[in-house]
Amino acid sequence: MSDLKQQLEALRLDEDDARPRPWKWVGLALALLLIVAAGLLWRARAGFAATEVETVTPTVQQNTNPSAGAPILTASGYVVARRKAVVSAKIQGRLADLRVEEGSRVREGEVIARLESADYEASVGRARARVEAVRAQMTSAEALIARAQADLAEVQRQARLTDRLADELVVSVDQRDAARSRVTLTEATLAQVRANRVQAGADLAQAEAEVRFAEAQLQNTLIRAPFSGTVVKKMAEVGESVAPIPPGVNISTSSGAIVALADLDTLEVEVDVSESNVARLGDGQPVEVGVEAFPDRKYRGVLRQVIPTADRTKATVMVKVTILDKDRDLKPEMSAKATFLERAGAGTSSPAATRRVLVPQAAVVTRNGTMQVFEVIEGTKVRARRVEAAPAQRDQMVVKDGLVGTEVLVSRPPESLKDGDPVRVKGRSR
DSSP, X not given: OHHHHHHHHHHOOOHHHHSOOHHHHHHHHHHHHHHHHHHHHHHHHHHHHSEEEEEEOOEEEEEOOTTEEXXXXXXXXXXXXXXXXEEOOSSOEEEEEEOOOTTOXXXXXXXXXXXXXXXXXXXXXXXXXXXXXXXXXXXHHHHHHHHHHHHHHHHHHHHHHXXXXXXXXXXXXXXXXXXXXXXXXXHHHHHHHHHHHHHHHHHHHHHHHHHHHHHHHXXXXXXXXXXXXXXXXXXXXXXXXXXXXXXXXXXXXXXXOOEEEEOGGGEEEEEEEXXXXXXXXXXXXXEEEEETTEEEEEEEEEEEEEEEEXXXXXXXXXXXXXXXXXXXXXXXXXXXXXXXXXXXXXXXXXXXXXXXXXXXGGGOEEETTEEEEEEEETTTEEEEEEOEEEEOSTTEEEEEESXXXXXXXXXSOOTTOOTTOBEEXXXXXX
């Protein structure tokens, strides 16, 4: 019995041992804080380790010419502006101000140059002074008319009185005749004054016409753009004498002109086609245009006009081709080739559209003898992609294989960047 009691005493818990111990919970909380801090530290290190990069996106171009078939013939020529002009002054004078340079864009009616105009300004002032003088004469003539009319009314009253007195034998017949003579003289004076007023009116009209002419001459010292376009050649400098230029002059040899202006929105191609091939061409025929300055580019065009006369010295006919997808790189007088294409017949399927993916050259690097780009995935890391590319327009490259055109690529990837590296896009908050 005593043994059982001792065993039961051993199993009983002490009251102090059964109470919860606060220091155990504090330790657990500290452990959790250490775990969270370690996670934040790892994330911060990962963020600082990421490479900051700039990104670019490819450009997809669709080159289609659904009405084009097989090439028929190729002809050489030049890019020209359909709308062009040699701008000169309407009057001869010395150039006082030139406000444009080669390449300047001007709007229709904009002042591009100014001639010395002191003598024309003086002519305008003199003509206006003449107008004021004639107006003063008219005012004086109108005053004389009013006075003459008053004098006439008075002498007529006196003549009527004299007639009545002469009938009553109060005055002599001579006095009556004298009164009537004064009436006649006053009427003549009034007629003369009125004639002077008419002459003054004619003089005023002439003076005002002289003012308009002088002002027109003054306006002719301002040379304005005849249409909106681009200055392609500057042909005079301030201080040089310029003069009116007859139509049809050669831009390169004209003397006295100021600038040559061209509307670059009307660029087209003029080519010489052999007489034997002209019959194969027709209005609206599709054309593929290439320029020597950009051998990798092809422009879509359409035949606009076949000039109805031939050049007997070359046995050719000039053909004009409108460029449908011109760009800012095309310049007048560039050498060009036009390849005329067959029209696609009703039963002929049109050729499939060619699709080109263009990427900035800065995004393409060469690693271990192969071309690569680095695609940004989910904005946090990069993936190296092998591509096959060729130079195209200036800083662009045509990717023949390896991209579809929707990727986000790293621009100017550093040498240390590798596949799978973490990155941070510049300008994007983390």
